[in-house]
Amino acid sequence: MGSTSMSSEPATQSPSAGRLDTKLEVVVVPVSDVDRAKRFYAGLGWREDADFSSGEDFRIVQMTPPASQCSIHFGRALSNASPGSIQGLILMVSDIQAACAELMGRGVDVSEVFHYAGIAGQRLPGPDPEGRSYRTWASFSDPDGNGWLLQEIKTRLPGRVWPARPAEG
Numbered sequence: 001m002g003s004t005s006m007s008s009e010p011a012t013q014s015p016s017a018g019r020l021d022t023k024l025e026v027v028v029v030p031v032s033d034v035d036r037a038k039r040f041y042a043g044l045g046w047r048e049d050a051d052f053s054s055g056e057d058f059r060i061v062q063m064t065p066p067a068s069q070c071s072i073h074f075g076r077a078l079s080n081a082s083p084g085s086i087q088g089l090i091l092m093v094s095d096i097q098a099a100c101a102e103l104m105g106r107g108v109d110v111s112e113v114f115h116y117a118g119i120a121g122q123r124l125p126g127p128d129p130e131g132r133s134y135r136t137w138a139s140f141s142d143p144d145g146n147g148w149l150l151q152e153i154k155t156r157l158p159g160r161v162w163p164a165r166p167a168e169g
Contacts, residue, residue: 023069023070024070025070026062026070026071026073027070027071027072027073028072028073028074028078028079028081029072029073029074029086029142029146030074030078030079030081030082030083030086030144030146031074031075031083031142031143031144031146032083032144033144034059034061034074034075034076036143037061037074037142037143037144038051038061038074040142040143041063041072041142042063043106043108044065044103044106044108045065045066045102046063046064046066047063047064047066048061048063049062049063053075053076056076057076057077058076058077059075059076059077060073060075061073061074061075065091083144083145084141084144084145084146085146086146086147087146087147088147089146089148089149090148090149090150090151091149091150092153093150093153094152094153094154095152096113096127096136096137096138096150096152097113099138099150100113100138100150103150108140109141110139110140110150111138111139112125112126112138113126113127113136113138114126114137114138115127115128115129115135115136115137116135131154133153133154133157134151134152134153136151136152137149137150137151137152138150
């Protein structure tokens, strides 16, 4: 197994001529009950962007977490993946304790906060002892068992930017 290093050097920029900007827009999450999934994600405070159907055989719902630039799709006839088979979807939070408290207040079963001993080490209870970004986690699942991770990021790695918060209005 290879290793991944994290550099503290600024990210280098490729020349912009001919560069194709790409942004992850949507992740498909397989569910067994579309209405139940819609209630669950709405209960998290996620915005409903769309709910389209074409008869009984096709339906697509798009929902977006607060301040996220990436959404999820779920519905009927979207994927051959089994409901609950998606694991390790990561939601970035700046304060993991507050995020866990909010989710629990919304009725979600959230794990205890944890960190790992090293990059690929054993899972240990509690936040990262040094309070480092990218090292403190919690987890929860949707009603089908699709697994989500909360990752606390207080300071971004070089070359990464915080998403702009949408204007309230």
